[in-house]
Structures are given as structure tokens and as C-alpha cells.
Amino acid sequence: MDKNELADSDRRYIWHPYTQMKDCENAPPIPIARAKGVKLYDPDGNFYYDTISSWWCNVHGHGHPAMIKAIKEQLDSLEHVLFAGFTHAPAVELAERLIGITPPDLTKVFFSDNGSTAVETALKMAFQYWKNTGIKGREKFLSLDMAYHGDTAGAMSVSGVNLFNSMFKPLFFPAYKAPTPYCYRCPVSKDRDTCSIDCLTRAEDILKRHSKEIAAIIIEPLLLGAGGMIVYPAAYLKGIRELSRKYDVLLIADEVATGFGRTGSMFACEHAGIQPDLMCVSKGITSGYLPLGATLATDRIYDAFYADHAELKTFYHGHTYTANPLACSAAVASIDLFKKEDTLSNAARINTRMRSFLRDISDLPIVGDTRDIGVVGAIELVRDKRTKEPFSMEQRTGFEVYRRALENNLILRPLGDVIYFFLPLCVTDPELEDIFGRAEKVLRSI
Ligand SMILES: Cc1ncc(COP(=O)(O)O)c(C=O)c1O
The missing domain is CATH 3.90.1150.10 (Aspartate Aminotransferase, domain 1)
Known part of the structure; x- marks a missing residue:
């Protein structure tokens, strides 16, 4: 297909994400x-x-030979298999590696296929955790008012309301929003010299009043990505972890954007020395070669679901392409490259x-x-x-x-x-x- 045919067919058949297609009349997508x-x-x-x-x-860059080799080799043996009732080596190898590089309290990996599904999984796990442990009323979430956790309904509910998602507000489930530690436009009118993380008290005020209704806090560690690349102090994240323990609310770290070296450490949580109850990863997990998501959980969460079938504690959630073997092989190769190339x-x-x-x-x-x-x-x-x-x-x-x-x-x-x-x-x-x-x-x- 030459360049002009491609442009014509794109215009005729494709609807691009986050794009006003009318704009493509003057600025068509770049092939x-x-x-x-x-x-x-x-x-x-x-x-x-x-x-x-x-x-x-x-x-690791596009066209990296080690990434290409790993995916090609996997393709020769198994491209995909359902992941309920079956398993495979790439998923097991990847889970072992993920457990090896994430905070030590995280001991179990639940696979999905993108960042939003990794977040939905975490939200539903947190919600069901309280049901499974027999504690009533924990049905809401706490998040930051400029957060972005994805475009599915649950992920939108815990994201900030903005130009992109306000249309869908009637679909959102209830979530409390704490002010974002947006240092340039400080929510408590401090500046960087006078900051002593006072904005944390606003999150605590919500917890003081509502913790018995809250299943979990969800947060992007240290960097709010789509909210405007807002970098906030590690002390705030540390404070959120302390508050989540003080008020016995679960903590979900959404490392979909920050994971795999973006903030200078493998995961952004490391800067604050914190361990979340649930962690969401995607994006960099395969270095961008294939779609994959994962939600990591602690024993505390996992054990609350581990029961005889008749107790109805099973996590009834999954996606068709869960733990796709090609994607898992890409992720294993990517994690190994971190070591080999001192990435x-x-x-x-x-x-x-x-x-x-x-x-x-x-x-x-x-x-x-x-x-x-x-x-x-x-x-x-x-x-x-x-x-x-x-x-x-x-x-x-x-x-x-x-x-x-x-x-x-x-x-x-x-x-x-x-x-x-x-x-x-x-x-x-x-x-x-x-x-x-x-x-x-x-x-x-x-
Ligand atoms: C922090 C965070 N969480 C979740 C998502 C959603 O990931 P996906 O676009 O793969 O659904 C994103 C995407 O940008 C993100 O930055």
C-alpha cells in the first residue's frame, strides 16, 4: 500500500483515539x-x-534485537491460550521476575492486558476484599482530583473530572477527591520553600470523616501523568501510606506510567520507601512491544479470596487476552535487558x-x-x-x-x-x- 492509498483508506475506515476526526481533514495522521x-x-x-x-x-528503543528474538521464539511454540484452568512458562517466568523487582510485600500477580484493566482489577479486588472479610460499607474510593487512571468506567470514576471525561460523569461510581499536591499551583497556597506537605491534611480530613466507607486510596506515585506531568514530593506519598495504615484503608499504587525505570528507580514507590497493598503496571512492562497489564497483590489481599468454592470468595474477573504468552515473553526479555544493559x-x-x-x-x-x-x-x-x-x-x-x-x-x-x-x-x-x-x-x- 503506497502512502496515498494508506492515507485514503485510513480516512475511510479508521476512527483514531483522542482525535477529532474532522481535524484530520487538515492534519491527517502521520504514517x-x-x-x-x-x-x-x-x-x-x-x-x-x-x-x-x-x-x-x-x-529500550524500537527494534531492539533481544526483544524481537524473544517474541519470535515464543511465536514458534505458543501464541495464545486461555488462562483459566491453564498456565504457561512465559507467564510464570514473568510473575517470578515481577515479584523479584517490586516491593517485597507484593507476592501475587494477576494479569490483564492494558493499564485501565490493571486499574479496574485493583479497584474490584479492593472492593471485594472488604466483602470477603465480612466488613460492611467499604464501597467508595479516595483519589487525587487531577489523577488519571484510565478510560474505562471504574478508572474514570477515580480520575479527575476534566475536558475528556466530564461527558461520562453520570456513569461514575462515588469517589472522594483530595486536592492534588500540585506544587506550582499549591492547593494550600504554600511555595516550595515553605512547603511542609500541609496539603496532606486535606486527604486526612476526608479519611477522618469517611474512612469507614472507603475501600482504598488509589494514587499515581510521585508523578501524575495525564493530569499534566505533575511531580510531587516523596514525603506526600509516604504520608498517604501512613494515613492509609492509620485509617485502615487499602492503598493502590498505579505505576502504569511510572513503572519500569521512568522516575529513575524501577518503581516510583521506591523513592518514598513505601509498600502498597496493590500495584498496577502496564505500558513499560513489555517496553511497548505488546499489550499487557498486571495487578500485584499482597498476601493480605490474596488470602481474603482463598477459600472453599462454596464460600463465594472467588475473584470473578478476567480478560480474554490475560497473560498472552507473546506479551509475557516480551516482558521477560525487557526485564532481563534492564540487568544486561544496566538500563x-x-x-x-x-x-x-x-x-x-x-x-x-x-x-x-x-x-x-x-x-x-x-x-x-x-x-x-x-x-x-x-x-x-x-x-x-x-x-x-x-x-x-x-x-x-x-x-x-x-x-x-x-x-x-x-x-x-x-x-x-x-x-x-x-x-x-x-x-x-x-x-x-x-x-x-x-
Ligand atoms: C497512571 C495511568 N494509569 C492508567 C492508565 C491507562 O492505561 P491504558 O491507556 O493502557 O488503558 C494510564 C494511561 O496513560 C496511566 O497513565
Whole structure:
């Protein structure tokens, strides 16, 4: 299929995610024919830096020989089998590895096939945990008001209400929302010098009044991704874990975006030294090669479901592609690469270069805030630097940066007016120089 046929057929048959299809009349989707390392290539050989790791998935780079080999070898023996009543080596090997690299209290792995299903699984496990232990009334959740946990109904219910999901609000189940520790726009009017994590008291106020109704707190550790790449202090996460213990509420860590090295440690929970009751992983688990999700649970949770069949404590939940063998093999290969290539050590190198770039552009009048953690760096664009007044929606400033960045071979897909980098851990120093040089040129042109 040549480039023009592809564009025509795309327009005729495809409905893309998060896309107003009418916009495609002027800006059709860019066809990608192949990819290597941190670069995507169109059919004419033009390249784009995959600066957001293909929606935060890619870790080791595109076309990594070890990843390709693992998937091909698995394909020769078993592509898929149902996972109720059957098992297979790739799933068992992966579960062993996951248990080996996640916080030690997590001892069991429940597979699914994407981030939202990993979250739905955790929410339902937490909900049923209290039923199985005979404690009544624990039917609600507590989350942050700018969180993003996915697009399925349960995941939306514990996410912030925003432009994307407000339409579906009548479908949401009840969840209490605590203010996000959004340091640039502090919910308790402190600044970074005077901060003593006072915003935590707002979460505690909710727990004081409602803990007997709450099954679990769900939180993105240290980095709220789609909410605007908001980086918050480890002390807040530590405080949330302490509160969850004090009020005997379960804690779900949603590491779908942060897991697998993105924040500089394998999992973001490590920065705060906390152990959640449930942990959701996806995205980077296969380094972006195949879809897979997993929810990890502690013995406390697992044991509450372990009973004679007649006690009706079974977890009746599952997805057709649960623990797909090809995806599990990709995940095993990806985790092994972390060791073989000392992948994690790249995060500090990338972060140092990113910080120097963020410092260089921080004086621009449209740059309100810069924030970073590990391979993630964000720039919040504002109309007025002094008052922090945002640009109006109609100005579509973030989108304008995206458009100009594409002309400069960068994919800076914005979150509103937050421009961000979510780099794969394989990016080299010369590539970083080139990427940040191009990004600076784009930002200075706005
Ligand atoms: C923290 C977090 N949780 C859950 C999800 C949902 O994952 P998926 O898009 O694979 O359903 C995302 C996706 O961006 C995410 O960032």
C-alpha cells in the first residue's frame, strides 16, 4: 500500500483515539513505516524523535534485537491460550521476575492486558476484599482530583473530572477527591520553600470523616501523568501510606506510567520507601512491544479470596487476552535487558541533560513552570508568568508547539498547555543534544 492509498483508506475506515476526526481533514495522521531506537520513520524515510516513547511505553528503543528474538521464539511454540484452568512458562517466568523487582510485600500477580484493566482489577479486588472479610460499607474510593487512571468506567470514576471525561460523569461510581499536591499551583497556597506537605491534611480530613466507607486510596506515585506531568514530593506519598495504615484503608499504587525505570528507580514507590497493598503496571512492562497489564497483590489481599468454592470468595474477573504468552515473553526479555544493559543507570544521565535544558528555557516569558523526574520533563506554558494565568483554550498554545515541533522532527504531544518529554531509557547523549536543541528552537519561536 503506497502512502496515498494508506492515507485514503485510513480516512475511510479508521476512527483514531483522542482525535477529532474532522481535524484530520487538515492534519491527517502521520504514517509510520518503521522504527529504530528513539526514531520513527515515515514511508519516505523522514524521521521523528519518539520523545514521548509512543505514549510512555517504549523503554529500550524500537527494534531492539533481544526483544524481537524473544517474541519470535515464543511465536514458534505458543501464541495464545486461555488462562483459566491453564498456565504457561512465559507467564510464570514473568510473575517470578515481577515479584523479584517490586516491593517485597507484593507476592501475587494477576494479569490483564492494558493499564485501565490493571486499574479496574485493583479497584474490584479492593472492593471485594472488604466483602470477603465480612466488613460492611467499604464501597467508595479516595483519589487525587487531577489523577488519571484510565478510560474505562471504574478508572474514570477515580480520575479527575476534566475536558475528556466530564461527558461520562453520570456513569461514575462515588469517589472522594483530595486536592492534588500540585506544587506550582499549591492547593494550600504554600511555595516550595515553605512547603511542609500541609496539603496532606486535606486527604486526612476526608479519611477522618469517611474512612469507614472507603475501600482504598488509589494514587499515581510521585508523578501524575495525564493530569499534566505533575511531580510531587516523596514525603506526600509516604504520608498517604501512613494515613492509609492509620485509617485502615487499602492503598493502590498505579505505576502504569511510572513503572519500569521512568522516575529513575524501577518503581516510583521506591523513592518514598513505601509498600502498597496493590500495584498496577502496564505500558513499560513489555517496553511497548505488546499489550499487557498486571495487578500485584499482597498476601493480605490474596488470602481474603482463598477459600472453599462454596464460600463465594472467588475473584470473578478476567480478560480474554490475560497473560498472552507473546506479551509475557516480551516482558521477560525487557526485564532481563534492564540487568544486561544496566538500563536504569541511563535515567540519571538523561535527567541531568534534561534539567540543564529546562533551566535554559525557564526564562522564556511563556514558561510558567518546569518540573522533572527521571526521564520525564515538563514545561507548563502560561499567558502571564507573574500571575500564572493560563492561556485561553481557544489559543491552543500547546497544540501550536506540537505543530511546530513536528516540523522539527519532534513529537511533543501536549497535555493542554503542558509540553513534556517522556524519553525512552535508550536515548544517547548526541540524540539528547539534538532533541533539546530542536525543542529550544521551537519554544523560542512561540
Ligand atoms: C497512571 C495511568 N494509569 C492508567 C492508565 C491507562 O492505561 P491504558 O491507556 O493502557 O488503558 C494510564 C494511561 O496513560 C496511566 O497513565
